[in-house]
Amino acid sequence: MAAPSKPRDHLAPHHIDMGDRGIYHTGNRLNDLTGKEWVFSTRSVINKSFPPSFQFELRSRHGGQKPPELCADLVRTFTKAGAKVLDPFAGVGGTLLGATLAGRYATGIELNPAWVHIYNEVCRLENLEPQRILTGDSRTLLPTLEEGAFDLLLTDVPYWDMDRRRRSTGTFKRAGGQATERRRSKLSTFNPETPDAPAAAATSGITGLDDWLALLGDVFTAARPLLKHRAYLAVFIGDMYHSGRYHPLSAHLTGLLDSLGYTMKANLIWYDVSKKLNVYGYRYEFIPSMTHQNILIFRNE
Numbered sequence: 235m236a237a238p239s240k241p242r243d244h245l246a247p248h249h250i251d252m253g254d255r256g257i258y259h260t261g262n263r264l265n266d267l268t269g270k271e272w273v274f275s276t277r278s279v280i281n282k283s284f285p286p287s288f289q290f291e292l293r294s295r296h297g298g299q300k301p302p303e304l305c306a307d308l309v310r311t312f313t314k315a316g317a318k319v320l321d322p323f324a325g326v327g328g329t330l331l332g333a334t335l336a337g338r339y340a341t342g343i344e345l346n347p348a349w350v351h352i353y354n355e356v357c358r359l360e361n362l363e364p365q366r367i368l369t370g371d372s373r374t375l376l377p378t379l380e381e382g383a384f385d386l387l388l389t390d391v392p393y394w395d396m397d398r399r400r401r402s403t404g405t406f407k408r409a410g411g412q413a414t415e416r417r418r419s420k421l422s423t424f425n426p427e428t429p430d431a432p433a434a435a436a437t438s439g440i441t442g443l444d445d446w447l448a449l450l451g452d453v454f455t456a457a458r459p460l461l462k463h464r465a466y467l468a469v470f471i472g473d474m475y476h477s478g479r480y481h482p483l484s485a486h487l488t489g490l491l492d493s494l495g496y497t498m499k500a501n502l503i504w505y506d507v508s509k510k511l512n513v514y515g516y517r518y519e520f521i522p523s524m525t526h527q528n529i530l531i532f533r534n535e
């Protein structure tokens with residue numbers, strides 16, 4: 235058992251003793267964390283496990299839902315109490331629930347009314363006041379929001395349905411063997427692509443990398459005037475393995491955000507301990523069993 239912390243007799247000016255939480259400095263301009271909590275929050279790998287909470291089964295109808303507790307940790311790291319958080323790709327509300335847990339206000343935008351309905355249902359079942367969630371396309375709704383109002387943009391970007399794309403490599407050959415037709419990709423079982431991707435692709439018109447980057451370019455451009463100067467962005471993005479090659483989507487998105495004038499600050503790795511390992515490429519080639527996602531940290535400065 236940990237020894238109880240000793241009372242501190244001599245606190246420096248601007249220091250507040252928060253007991254087991256550690257010492258809080260009143261000059262902390264970024265968040266409400268103590269020094270001890272700050273050290274923990276700056277670790278570049280997140281390997282905590284998160285409980286299946288907040289109507290997990292219901293939220294899991296959306297294959298890309300994020301743990302509200304993880305979102306709450308990010309909200310607490312990048313904002314102070316009462317701050318405003320924006321999520322232009324809200325899904326079933328991982329960010330919005332995280333903001334509620336952390337005592338912040340949030341505004342989410344979601345294209346698919348089915349996901350908005352699930353978020354509202356989760357709030358009803360959990361007896362939570364829903365955050366503001368708008369149904370529609372972020373490209374048209376973002377320009378209607380208050381300029382300079384948001385302290386953090388926390389989001390998890392959509393993917394597209396890669397299986398609809400025509401394969402560039404139709405056949406493959408094992409050493410010494412005859413060329414055979416490439417099997418249908420099992421991509422959806424081992425990467426962060428979500429079951430909602432076909433729906434999102436159908437309505438957003440995303441059919442490939444260029445369309446995807448164009449959508450994200452439009453959304454992150456429209457979001458910029460809404461963010462306060464020096465507000466952070468935390469963006470979940472998983473890389474993909476598809477059609478025989480690795481697609482570093484995090485690198486593409488990093489380049490895009492950089493080109494829009496945001497400043498990169500970190501690439502956090504979320505090691506999702508709940509992900510099962512699958513066998514891919516056994517005996518023939520190395521194919522990663524993806525158990526992590528990147529959380530790109532940028533700042534509007």
Ligand SMILES: C[S@@+](CC[C@H](N)C(=O)[O-])C[C@H]1O[C@@H](n2cnc3c(N)ncnc32)[C@H](O)[C@@H]1O
Nearest residue numbers: 298299300323325326327328345371372390392
């Ligand atoms: C990866 S999911 C977000 C999941 C979310 N983090 C959660 O916890 O539920 C991305 C979401 O973006 C939505 N989306 C795609 N294009 C959009 C657009 N142009 N405007 C608003 N939402 C969009 C998709 O419908 C999808 O639900």
